[in-house]
Amino acid sequence: MKKYIYVVAVLIGLVYSCKENKAEFRNENTGGALGTSYSIISISSDELDLQKDIDSVFAVINHSLSTYIPDSDISRINKGDSTIMVDKMFQEVFNLSKSIHKETNGFFDPTVGTLVNAWGFGPERQISMDSLKIDSLLNYVGLDKIILDDSNRIVKDNPNIYLDFNAIAKGYAIDRLAAMLDAKGIDNYLIEVGGELVAKGKNTIKDKFWVVGIDDPEMEVNRATKIIINLNDRALASSGNYRKFRIDEETGRKYVHTINPKTGYTQLSNTLAVTILADDCATADAYATALMAMNIEDAFELVEENESLEAYIIYLDENGDTQEFSTEGFKALVVK
Incomplete structure (x- = not known):
């Protein structure tokens, strides 16, 4: 499922200044990476040139996880190369994906791209779909059909299974950028890549x-802007496909299409947008995607039961009216 992220960072009044005995510098790096834009603001006691370090993080992420680079590890695996010993980053993303796949009852599934394309929601041309075709494609869908063996090689039940970590890799890249800044002793920063964020200090x-x-x-x-929140020592990710919808001819209500990775069929969803706060951005990214595909009541239940997550969900009720749902922890962060 293609994600449409519509979160913007609001940076309030950042300027160069001095305190009594200590100068503080605002370091800013902006550019393009991972098919989107990024902005990194960090505050340090010395002026820093972080660009080479930032470029290095994006480079290693792309080499491991980018499906847009033909010779990346994931691209070679998708082409059938079973000899690739994946790196630590790939292992972390794969294992986290497995965990969230289980926690969301299969609604987070990095193998769903085959169905997305077949239904015409991806970059490829839609094909004619019927029950037989869907049953056939489901043979290529399911993260439970892939394992990472003891030699760190990907083993698939079916060689045609296509892995795409698009719904988690961007968040993971932000986490790696945060780890890089942490290693340099930087305690105050805001990282934004394509609308996903991590804030520290x-x-x-x-x-x-x-x-x-x-x-x-x-x-x-x-x-x-719908709402403004304080974000400190947390990661934020949002997902929404509310700009792609259809109008029910009988009721006039808006619906967005999502793919159910377990049944293979499209389903109507009243969920307009999901924002998730978590301890790391990869987790927030994956859950935001999964909740868009889930039944709204199941989504409410999941975030209420998972104490590590905070959520803000915008949805349409049975009358077609816009409603908002927030966990208590999220409500506490809203700027009045």
Whole structure:
């Protein structure tokens, strides 16, 4: 499922300043990577040039996990190369994916791309679908049909299974950038890649927490902020496909299409957007994707039961009216 992320970072009043005996520097790095844009703000006691380190993180992520690079490890595995011994990053993403796949009852599934393309929601042309075709394609779908063996090689039940970590790799890349900054002793930063974020510490120059805005999913032309929250020592990821919907001819209600990776069929969803807070961005990224595909009541239950997550969900009720759901922990972070 293609993700549409509509979270924007709102950086309040960052300027160069000095405290009584200690200068603080605002380091800013922006650019393009992973098919999107990134912005990294860090505050340090010395002015730092972090660009080479940032480029290095993106380079190793791409070499391991990018399906857009023909000779990356994941691309070679998808082409049938069973000799690849995957690196530590691939192992971490694979094992986390397995865990979240189980926790979401299979709704997070990095093998679902075959179905997404077949139904016409991906980059490839839609094919004619019927029950026989769906049953055939389901042979290639299911993370439970893949293992990572003791020699760190991927073993598939079917060689045609296609792995795509698009719904978790961006979040993981942010986590690796955060680890790089941590290793350099930087305690205050805000990392944003394609709308996903990790914040640590605060804006010490202004002595304020990092503040981020979440887009209003019903603004189809001009972007507008729905709510603003304080984000400190947490990761945030959002998912939504609310700009791709159909109108029910009988009721006039809006519905978005999602793919059920367990049945192979498309299903109507009233969920417009999901924002997840977690301890790491890879986890937030994956859960935000999974909750978009789940029944809304099941999504509510999952985030209420998982104490490591906070959630903000925008959805349509049975009358077609927009409603909001927030966990208590999320509500506490909203800027009034």
